Amino acid sequence: MLVKDIMKKEIVTLSPDATVSDALQLLQQHNIRHIPVINQEKRVLGIVSDRDVRDASPSILDDEINKEVLSRSIQDIMSKPVVTTHPYEFFEEVATIFYQREFACLPVVKNHQLVGMITEKDMLYAFIQLTGTHSPSTQLEIKVPDRIGVLSDVCQYFTNRNIKIVSVYSYPDPIEPEYKVLVFRIQTMNPMPVVNDFQQTEYQILYPYREDQDEI
Known part of the structure; x- marks a missing residue:
């Protein structure tokens, strides 16, 4: 599965001359957590999150300071440089980036231009699709020797x-x-019936019999 198959193509963006107030309004209006900041050529300059906005905001009890903060340029609080991915990157590779870098989202860039956005939620949905849990089915877990050809042998059953x-x-x-x-x-x-078939082989059915094993 490729990034282009799961990314969002309709993206809310900000220009570099936008203010913290603009970012706050868009975050609330669209119920999103991250907004990429792009220039006129759609190049990603930075990214601003709801956390960036919260961290930049002082106490709600001080109106004068709040007005000053909300009028600040978004460039003052956005994160940069931005790690991006490509629409033809594999889902598995991007999942590694999310895990290792602890990202919540990644802008998708092609020819140096923003073309999409992929989030943790998109990654989770892709995983659901890849594992087939979204369709009516039964799960089997089978312990097998790690050798060439074992998958083909098991599928034959x-x-x-x-x-x-x-x-x-x-x-x-x-x-x-x-x-x-x-x-x-x-x-x-x-x-x-197929579970019984496997019981006559060297392969071990773990699930649906996992509950019969020793407790952790």
Whole structure:
């Protein structure tokens, strides 16, 4: 999945000559948390968040100081330089940036121009789509040896039962590094026939039997 498939294309922006008051009004009006600051060529100069506005605002009890703060240039409080991504970047790569840098959003830039915005919420929705949890399905977790061809072998059991695979992903087994766990979402309301098939193999069904294992 690419960034262009999940990014928002309709973006609220600010010009560099905008004020803190302008930013506050847009944040409240559109119920958003971040606004990119761009010039006439749509190049990203900075980004301002609701937190930036809050940190810049003094006590609400002092009207005179508030007027002075709200009239300040947005350039005084915006974050810069801005880390950006590209519309043809992979979702997984961007997820790593969000995790490592603890970002809440990323402007999407193509040919040095702002073309979109991707947020934590967009990333979460993409994950839901990738895992297939948005569609009616049943989940199976299967512990398998980490070797070439194991995914193809496991999928054959679903084919034999004429069961459609909605999604599949894997993660390392937390205890035995020579194993991994395959997580399938399959389009069937009764997984027991194929579960019974796996019980006759070297592969171990973890879920729906996970609750039978030792408690953490």
